[in-house]
Amino acid sequence: MSEQGSSRPDVSLRLLEIFDAIMRCETTVEAAEQLGISQPAVSTGLRQLEAQTGVTLFERLHRRLQPTAEAVALYEDIKPVFGLVRGFATRARDIRQGISGRLRIMSTPPLGHTVAPLAMRRFLKERPEVSFAYDVRRLEHVIEAVQGGAADLGLALALERHPAVNVEILARTHMVALLPAETEVSGTTVGAHSLSGSDFIGLEMESRMGTLVRNAFDRDSAPYHPRVEVRYCSTAAVLVAAGIGAAVVDPYTAAFQNGSAVIERSFLPPIEVTVAMLTRKGVPRSRLLHAFISEMKKALVDFDATGLQRKT
Template sequence: MSGSSAKSDISIRLLEIFDAIMRCGTTVEAAEQLGISQPAVSNGIRQLEAQTGVTLFERLHRRLQPTEEAVALHEDIKPVFGLLRGFASRAQDMRQGISGRLRVIATPPLGHTVAPIAMRRFLKDRKGVSVAYDVRRLEHVVEAVQSGNADLGLALGLDRHMAVNVEVLARTHMVAVLPKGQETDGNTVTAATLADSDFIGLEIESRLGQMVRSAFERDGAAYNPRVEVRYCATAAVLVAAGIANAVIDPYTAAFNRSIGIVERSFLPPIEVAAVLITRKGIPRSRLQHAFISEMRKALSDFETAGVRTSPVRSSRDDG
């Protein structure tokens, strides 16, 4: 084998060490995660740098600082190691005798409301099934599904995405929420009404925040929130404290009625879809179909309970 060929044959173990350091930040933590010694990690990085001819880390004050080249290369291999970690996790489940494992990640509006109900029903008669569950921001949900670190993603307001499959489970509308005891006359609240007083806005960089701002613009109302928050649940808490009114998703509103808020229809209407996010090119397992079916039922139950949704039926998810 020639010298140039030998340099191109970089072992998966060296890349694994590189990935661990990039994620952990130190050789000590990387060694603990990989179950090897700290010198072995340091030697692996030196060997990888020698083989690639690229300086990956600067040694600063006994710490490794990734170079720009290291960051760029790590972006290329992250999806690979996401898949490998998923494979290792599934293999461990099989070795422990677990019959199935489902990895679900959701944004807060669904992750803290409807999805837990679906999960309780899903697990009730499946004693041999475990679930890895996380609630994160939308960009993290998409990334986890795309990289193979999650089987299913749940979110609000995502119409489409080039990197993943997006399927609508139900359609609903954002609602205005007011402190209990400070309700307005009538069943609706307009953007113009909110603009005439203090109101709580959603982070404008978020998809829901952009949708609310667009509704104000359609109504010719100024969008100048007195308080801006990242999550609808945070807005609900501030509304209950009597700070101001807000526009949030109906699921979060329904789950926070007990803390002292009331809901009103919001005009102009802001339609928002509850969506399922899956990885492209990967067939759904029976566990995934079962959970999706429970999710559809839970969304339908919310409609019955007074949350105005329009479930989107699919025969694929009845199994």
């Protein structure tokens, strides 16, 4: 095969961009404005493209460029490519502005069943191009997922720091007492002594929340003998609603029981719990993640203001 027959035009993507812009705009001035370059640069690029292809692409007609039949045929081949390029640019812009993309969120049950869904609903309403991978797991699973990169953000209670992940405190709150609806209660607070003398549903001692509750009873010199011991605050709340006994749970779990047969009161001595956000070490946060974190903070403020219409 001859050298002339085997050679191929060395056409750059930039020259094809100029060709695409002229085909759509029909003048070099408008094409230059759209591409953000000078009009002479567009004209030079067009001449280079015609020289490299050996094809006359445009004829000047009444100050506009009229594409030749050859140009129309070639444009049909490259048009899908530039549709993809423009789509890529649009998606990149949306990701940069935090209005498109996918977030992977994992939470422990108290926040995962209450405040996080509220933040997610608001977030998705304003961003139709965003999707979530969302899961509710135990704390150790949340930490593992964030550390390993399987989750972009973790949410948990009663965590101040951890060597494997970044921990940022979003809010501080206090645990509350939940009692069956038929319980006679006076006042707005319930103490550890009054709960220790009745059927009590405790949290397992291996958990951080269980340790906090046990320590509060010890501080008040109140006997701590749970009749039933459970792993999750949500399970304790369900048993309270079933009339089995009283429990001390986080306020988010208590809010999830709104409308159930329970009475909520402040618990003494106070048990402070943190609302913690977990992120992977050494990994910068995307604009999309920053936007969700902001929405999560707003949801926590709204909870503090309204209690999510908690039953008292």
